[in-house]
Each structure stands twice: as C-alpha cells, then as structure tokens.
Amino acid sequence: MENFTFYAPTYFAFGKDTENETGKYIKKFGGTKVLIHYGGGSVIRSGLLDQVKEALIKENLSYVELGGVKPNPRSGLVYEGIDICKKEKVDFILAVGGGSAIDSAKAIAAGAVYDGDFWDYYQGKVVEKALPIGTILTISAAGSEGSADSVITNENGMFKRATSGEALRPKFSILNPALTQTLSKYQTACGITDILAHLYERYFTNTEEVEVTDRMIEGLMMTMVHEGPRVIADPDNYQARANIMWAGMMAHNNSCGVGRSQDWTSHDIEHELSALYDCAHGAGLAVTMPAVMIYNMEHNVMRFAQVACRVWGCEMDFNHPEETAKAGIQAFRQFLISIGMPKNFEELGAKEEDIEKLAHTACYGDVKAGTLGGFVTLNEKDVVNIYRLML
Amino acid sequence: MENFTFYAPTYFAFGKDTENETGKYIKKFGGTKVLIHYGGGSVIRSGLLDQVKEALIKENLSYVELGGVKPNPRSGLVYEGIDICKKEKVDFILAVGGGSAIDSAKAIAAGAVYDGDFWDYYQGKVVEKALPIGTILTISAAGSEGSADSVITNENGMFKRATSGEALRPKFSILNPALTQTLSKYQTACGITDILAHLYERYFTNTEEVEVTDRMIEGLMMTMVHEGPRVIADPDNYQARANIMWAGMMAHNNSCGVGRSQDWTSHDIEHELSALYDCAHGAGLAVTMPAVMIYNMEHNVMRFAQVACRVWGCEMDFNHPEETAKAGIQAFRQFLISIGMPKNFEELGAKEEDIEKLAHTACYGDVKAGTLGGFVTLNEKDVVNIYRLML
Incomplete structure (x- = not known):
C-alpha cells in the first residue's frame, strides 16, 4: 500500500421516502436559494420533481429550476446553469437524477463561483471551491453521489473530459432504492x-x-x-x-x-x-x-x-x-x-x-x-x- | 435492508511519516490550543510524543499535556482532562495512542463543553457537542479513529459503558502503520x-x-x-x-x-x-x-x-x-x-x-x-x- 489521504464527508440518507426530507438537509448544509437541476421527463412523470419542490417549500426554501440534462451531460447546459446561479444568487445546487444530472450540477457548482470558463477545470485546473451540492439519486451507476468527480462532454468537438476536487463532493445524497424502480x-x-x-x-x-x-x-x-x-x-x-x-x-x-x-x-x-x-x-x-x-x-x-x-x-x-x-x-x-x-x-x-x-x-x-x-x-x-x- | 443515515466525515492521512503533518491538520480543523492526550511510556520511549510536539510547534500551536491513559480507560482521568480543558481554554484534543487514548479523549471532548457530569453521556444522554478531536493511531483495534463511539470504565464500581454521537467522530485521524510496529x-x-x-x-x-x-x-x-x-x-x-x-x-x-x-x-x-x-x-x-x-x-x-x-x-x-x-x-x-x-x-x-x-x-x-x-x-x-x- 502507498500513502494516501481519504476524506468522504457526504451525509447519506438511505431508504424509503427519504426524499421527503430534502429541504431539511439543504438547510442543514446552509442552503437558502436552490437550483434544482434535473434531466428529462422521468422525474416529472414520476411526480418526484413535484414532491421535491414540496419538500423545499415545507422548509421555506426558494428555488429556481433547470431541467434538460442529457445522458453524457453537455457543456452548453452547464453554461446556462452557471448564468442562472449568478443571476439568481443561488447558494445551493440540488441534482435530481443519475450521474449525468449530478455531474452537470458539479460543473455548474464550480463554474458559479469562478470568473473564468468552467471548462478550465476539465483541462487540468484544480477545483478549489464550488457551491454546495446535494443529490437525490435515481440511477445506481456513476457513483457521483459520493465522489469528488465529474465528467462533461464538450459540445465544441464532442469529447468527454473529467475533473475532480473535494469541493465537488456532495454535502448530502438521498438514496432511495425505490426511485430506481422506474428505470428500464x-x-x-x-x-x-x-x-x-x-x-x-x-x-x-x-x-x-x-x-x-x-x-x-x-x-x-x-x-x-x-x-x-x-x-x-x-x-x-x-x-x-x-x-x-x-x-x-x-x-x-x-x-x-x-x-x-x-x-x-x-x-x-x-x-x-x-x-x-x-x-x-x-x-x-x-x-x-x-x-x-x-x-x-x-x-x-x-x-x-x-x-x-x-x-x-x-x-x-x-x-x-x-x-x-x-x-x-x-x-x-x-x-x-x-x-x-x-x-x-x-x-x-x-x-x-x-x-x-x-x-x-x-x-x-x-x-x-x-x-x-x-x-x-x-x-x-x-x-x-x-x-x-x-x- | 432497513433505512439508515451514514455520515463519516473524518479526514484520514494514511502512511509513513504522516504524523509529521499533525500541526497542519489541527489548524485545518480550527484548533489553536491543544490538549495532547496519551497513555503510558511507549509513546514517550518511541520518541513519538516529542515528534508530535515538534509538529505542533512548527505550526505555532500551543499545547498542554495529559498522559496516563490506561487500557480500559477510566473516568478519573477524564475528569482531570475536562478540568484542564476548561482552565486552559483548550479548543482541540489530540489523542496519541490506541482506542483507550482516543475514547478517553472523546469523553474529555464532550465533558469540556458540558456543565453537568460527563458520565451522563454514558448513561444515555445524547452527545450533541464536543471539542474537535484529532487522533494519531498507534494500535489497530478499536476503530475509534473513525467511529462516533467511546467506551469508559467508571471507577466508582468498575463497570464499562459506551456512548455514541456524531460530535465524537474525529476530525482527522493519522494512520501510520509503522507506529504499530512497536506493539508486542x-x-x-x-x-x-x-x-x-x-x-x-x-x-x-x-x-x-x-x-x-x-x-x-x-x-x-x-x-x-x-x-x-x-x-x-x-x-x-x-x-x-x-x-x-x-x-x-x-x-x-x-x-x-x-x-x-x-x-x-x-x-x-x-x-x-x-x-x-x-x-x-x-x-x-x-x-x-x-x-x-x-x-x-x-x-x-x-x-x-x-x-x-x-x-x-x-x-x-x-x-x-x-x-x-x-x-x-x-x-x-x-x-x-x-x-x-x-x-x-x-x-x-x-x-x-x-x-x-x-x-x-x-x-x-x-x-x-x-x-x-x-x-x-x-x-x-x-x-x-x-x-x-x-x-
């Protein structure tokens, strides 16, 4: 074994109905104005998105939304998310979805507190700070819910690159296995x-x-x-x-x-x-x-x-x-x-x-x-x- | 599987010579005045204690000491540690040793910010707050370096009781396997x-x-x-x-x-x-x-x-x-x-x-x-x- 450091300070709430406590967890980690970031229709169709909004309202949290994350999440939507965060003074990002929504949320979180182009982080620049992130996981796959990593596809050339940084590790992740039951x-x-x-x-x-x-x-x-x-x-x-x-x-x-x-x-x-x-x-x-x-x-x-x-x-x-x-x-x-x-x-x-x-x-x-x-x-x-x- | 929450925000520095960075980690987690808490002769004989003090001095941290933790750590020394913390305005506790030193440090950490008798926590009272703790582990055994638990022997009757609380989880733990080589x-x-x-x-x-x-x-x-x-x-x-x-x-x-x-x-x-x-x-x-x-x-x-x-x-x-x-x-x-x-x-x-x-x-x-x-x-x-x- 080689020398290493290990630090994984994500709070996990695991099990049935845990998504109803989302607002509580956002408050616990200091969020007041939330960007809810998600993919396509499934979180809307299943009623999960409404349920999450209700959980936020219950805790008097205000929010804005950005849907449309695709599998192999793309740089274009990240720029859009960053703009929203800056304009709306968002201080917490909630990803609802799988690894794509979470990785996209991580890119937005880093870009929202950076004056340069967020893509710098996917070209080797170290992520030192980012907005806090929470996740509601709907696909067991990427492990992004407990990792410091993010992978984004640059639409300008269609290639994928990864970044990593402790600031990208979610503050909390809600893992309800029942939410994965709608997957094909x-x-x-x-x-x-x-x-x-x-x-x-x-x-x-x-x-x-x-x-x-x-x-x-x-x-x-x-x-x-x-x-x-x-x-x-x-x-x-x-x-x-x-x-x-x-x-x-x-x-x-x-x-x-x-x-x-x-x-x-x-x-x-x-x-x-x-x-x-x-x-x-x-x-x-x-x-x-x-x-x-x-x-x-x-x-x-x-x-x-x-x-x-x-x-x-x-x-x-x-x-x-x-x-x-x-x-x-x-x-x-x-x-x-x-x-x-x-x-x-x-x-x-x-x-x-x-x-x-x-x-x-x-x-x-x-x-x-x-x-x-x-x-x-x-x-x-x-x-x-x-x-x-x-x- | 039942519903659960999991949160293990301890920073681990693992490997050779990692104890030389102790001061850096104490600062990272906000410590300025440290109680170094340890057991008997072995950490003195091996030179570890001096090495740790040097690491603290290097970072301009001041410290007080309390040695004498015995295996199956006892309530008497805990009371002594609590008094020192209150008198000396200690804001960080560093345990150097095995599970006994760490468990004793946890008891002191909880008692130092509590007006009642620390033993209350070992009789069912929930530990809500405690001074931050760091550890330098010298025995692989108790797992206290990454847990929220502590076990203390009450000298008034010689029985052991346990407590648990997130505030007791070490902020960092230094795990150098070489430090365990002196064990019998x-x-x-x-x-x-x-x-x-x-x-x-x-x-x-x-x-x-x-x-x-x-x-x-x-x-x-x-x-x-x-x-x-x-x-x-x-x-x-x-x-x-x-x-x-x-x-x-x-x-x-x-x-x-x-x-x-x-x-x-x-x-x-x-x-x-x-x-x-x-x-x-x-x-x-x-x-x-x-x-x-x-x-x-x-x-x-x-x-x-x-x-x-x-x-x-x-x-x-x-x-x-x-x-x-x-x-x-x-x-x-x-x-x-x-x-x-x-x-x-x-x-x-x-x-x-x-x-x-x-x-x-x-x-x-x-x-x-x-x-x-x-x-x-x-x-x-x-x-x-x-x-x-x-x-």
Whole structure:
C-alpha cells in the first residue's frame, strides 16, 4: 500500500421516502436559494420533481429550476446553469437524477463561483471551491453521489473530459432504492456495468500488498454478480436495488481504491464512444472492458486469475493460470450479455471506420499526452488494437 | 435492508511519516490550543510524543499535556482532562495512542463543553457537542479513529459503558502503520481479535437481504485472516500492518454495518470481564466470542454456515448445515488460539465464582434493562450459561 489521504464527508440518507426530507438537509448544509437541476421527463412523470419542490417549500426554501440534462451531460447546459446561479444568487445546487444530472450540477457548482470558463477545470485546473451540492439519486451507476468527480462532454468537438476536487463532493445524497424502480431493464443493466467498471478499474493495480482493498472490491463485485440478475429479472425488487445502490456508492467513494494505483483505461477508451455515438456510458463500457482485459491480461496474469477465482467462481488451473485468467474475463463478458448489454461495436452502434479517429482523440484529444492507462501504458497503436477487438 | 443515515466525515492521512503533518491538520480543523492526550511510556520511549510536539510547534500551536491513559480507560482521568480543558481554554484534543487514548479523549471532548457530569453521556444522554478531536493511531483495534463511539470504565464500581454521537467522530485521524510496529505480539493479536469482533457483531443480524454489507464484512474478515498470522510471524511487516490498519478502520466506521440490525452481545459480556479483571479487551473477546456463537448458533444456522464457507473455507454440509456452522466457529477459535489469544476463563485470569456477579452486572448494572443482544435476546440466566461455556 502507498500513502494516501481519504476524506468522504457526504451525509447519506438511505431508504424509503427519504426524499421527503430534502429541504431539511439543504438547510442543514446552509442552503437558502436552490437550483434544482434535473434531466428529462422521468422525474416529472414520476411526480418526484413535484414532491421535491414540496419538500423545499415545507422548509421555506426558494428555488429556481433547470431541467434538460442529457445522458453524457453537455457543456452548453452547464453554461446556462452557471448564468442562472449568478443571476439568481443561488447558494445551493440540488441534482435530481443519475450521474449525468449530478455531474452537470458539479460543473455548474464550480463554474458559479469562478470568473473564468468552467471548462478550465476539465483541462487540468484544480477545483478549489464550488457551491454546495446535494443529490437525490435515481440511477445506481456513476457513483457521483459520493465522489469528488465529474465528467462533461464538450459540445465544441464532442469529447468527454473529467475533473475532480473535494469541493465537488456532495454535502448530502438521498438514496432511495425505490426511485430506481422506474428505470428500464436496459438502463438498470447499464448502471450495473458502470459499477462493475469502477471496481475493475481500481482492481487493475500495479501496487502490491493490497489485500484489504482487493477484498473490499471483490466483495462489492460479488454483490453485483448476485443482485444484478435478480433486479433484471424483477425490476420491482426493492431489496436487490438497495444492495446495488449502496454497492454503487461504495464502489466509487474510493474507500476501496485507496493506497493503490488504479487504471481507468476502459473509461478513457469508452468516453470517446459515448461522446461520438451518444450511447449509454455503461453500454460502451460493456463492449470496451472485455477488450481492454484481453489486451492487458499478460501484464499480470495472476491478478486476472485471482478475480476469476474469487469473484467468478473459476477453478484455478495451476499449470495454466492464463486459462483461469481468460475464463474470468469470459465469465464477466457472459454476465454482461446475460443482463442485456451489447457485446460488440455493431450492437453498440459504433463504426469500424471511426477507429483511427477514436484512438487518436482518446490519446491526443484536448490536453491529453499521447498515452493512457494506469495498469499498462497504452499508445495510440494499442488503443487502435483494443477498438479492433471490439468489432 | 432497513433505512439508515451514514455520515463519516473524518479526514484520514494514511502512511509513513504522516504524523509529521499533525500541526497542519489541527489548524485545518480550527484548533489553536491543544490538549495532547496519551497513555503510558511507549509513546514517550518511541520518541513519538516529542515528534508530535515538534509538529505542533512548527505550526505555532500551543499545547498542554495529559498522559496516563490506561487500557480500559477510566473516568478519573477524564475528569482531570475536562478540568484542564476548561482552565486552559483548550479548543482541540489530540489523542496519541490506541482506542483507550482516543475514547478517553472523546469523553474529555464532550465533558469540556458540558456543565453537568460527563458520565451522563454514558448513561444515555445524547452527545450533541464536543471539542474537535484529532487522533494519531498507534494500535489497530478499536476503530475509534473513525467511529462516533467511546467506551469508559467508571471507577466508582468498575463497570464499562459506551456512548455514541456524531460530535465524537474525529476530525482527522493519522494512520501510520509503522507506529504499530512497536506493539508486542500479544497486543497486536488483541487488536486483530477486536477488529474481527467488530465485524462479527455486525454480521450477526436479523435483517434479511443484506448482501452488500455481508460481502463487505466477509472481505474485511478475510483480510484479517490473511494478514493476522503474517504480522504475528513478522511484527515488522509494514504492509501486513497497513492492510490491518485500514481494515480496522473500515470494520468500525459502520459503512459495512448500515441498514441492518447488529448484535454487540460479545462486547457487552466482555466489558464486564475487562472492567473487573483489567484484562485486554481483545483477549476478553477471544474467550467470549466463541462461547456466544455456540450459544446463539441455533438462532440462525445458515448465517453461521455462510460465514464458515465464505470466510473460513469450510465446505458446506448440505445435509447437516449445523456441522458447517460449528466448523466455522471452531476454525475461528483455532485462529484466535494460533495468534496467541487465551481460550478460557483460566487463561484470561477470570474466576468461576464471579460468574453470577458478572452476569448480573452485564444485564442489570447501571442503567441496563435486564437483557442484552441484538441477534438473540439474552437474559441473566443465558448470560450465566455463556460465561460457563468459557470455563
């Protein structure tokens, strides 16, 4: 284990009807004038938005609204949100939705107290301050409800970039598993995939002696392997959704990723796919991850064999550990297919002729340095090969 | 899973030499006049105390000192600490040591801003406010570095009582695994036992559908089973100590205990032993836990079988799950013996003739209600039977 710091001061209210206390939590963390930030129709149709407004009115909080966040949230709406915050003297941002609404809210929160262009933060500038944020989570996936991270798609070129900063960590997050019950099976499966990706990206480390975080990651993975198919079979299964919801937060608040190098190759390679084709991030990851794993497997066969045995129930082949490693990747891929995820470029809606461009943007786009990967360092040629494995 | 709230806003600085930044962290959390609170000779002999003072001086912080915390920390020193804080206008308490120093610091922190007797808080009064606390941990065991809990022995009758309150959660905790290298094998093993106890007490639940927290607990248990013997064999193994240290914090910050009923029977029964005989808490738990498990096993055989298979590598006996359950308890007991823990009353220094008194105090002492247990409700007679199993 390497030295690290860890600080995760988000207040979680978990369970049925917890969204009715939203106003109370906003007051607890000092908000008086709120921007409610959300996506499309589902939070309106389900009545959640009205319910939230009522909870704010109950506590005498005033608010303005900005809906319209799309999956793979975009810079344009962020600028709009920042303008509203400055004009209306908003002092608290409430995101209602999934990772997209939350990530967009984080970008607005940082931009609202910054004189420059908020995109600076997505090009390497450190986020030092931001308006306080609260969230009401409606999709278990991104882990943004408990993380300091945000990913935004720049509409000027359609590429995704991430930022991170303690000021972006939500003050509170309301996690009611029942609110995820309206999701389609496909959206639910995308979330499951994203959560597993957050675990795998931490699992692929070059740091030795990381038993505690390995075991925590494996435990969270096994939770997803157990609960994922249950919730796909029965979308109304509150308990399965509850287990997934807490696992999704724990997968990304980094308590299981401390003191070890991490990877994020699959996220970097996937981001180009969802930015260009506007596919769901989870669906993109389902296609990307097995390809990255196959490509990187030889770097540390025993690590792949370990997850194969501990999580996927493979038997260790002591004479041919690479066979065990492969069996684990195969089991993971089959799992993704079984919950309804796409398995190749075609099913994702991606095009072979874009591969060179995708690889170039992944490695050189915007402020990138020409390589990516925290487990294996990959150059543009490697990334082309990985995209080809997805065909 | 049941509804819950979770809030763990402690800043952790983990790794080598992190204690040299103590002054910086105290300032970050608003301290100006510090009470350094510690135990006996070891922090003086090792040079840690001088090093910490230097770190405070470097940041122009003034301080007063109160040493002398004993294992199973006592009310007398708490009163002394409260007087010092009030007289010297202390605004930050720094605990240097293990759970005893930290728990004592928490009691002082609460008492220093309260006009009544601090013991009120250990008799059920809710802790609403306290001075801010920081810790430099030297023993992986109690988990007090990341928890809202404190346990104190009342010298007026020699019984232990616990309190809990968000205000008691440390603002920061410095976790340098190297600082635990000076511990004896026995102290180290006591810590390992305490950490396993915190996990088992959460594992024994009556809440159904708790896969995510089950898996997290099991992962942390497996970490202890793997790293425990390594550190006993080689006390200088920094990496094993690092894994144990993070597992010890995670075991008790309650992220793996949320949304489920918990037990704490073993702690309640043990507290009478360490209060009366002044044995190490971990050693008392090593004798108590297997007895409680044997006594409670029939309440939920499958839960005992699950931990036996998932953590202790037992094979499931589908015709006789109770045999699997027993094998898991036996494996745990053998593990404790293998790391040097006592196995019965005699080895602990406890006396058969005290059993009636111990059971009575455990059930009726101070403000207790006559029964204990969150998994199985136990009365005085049950507790007598459990103590008898330890003979």
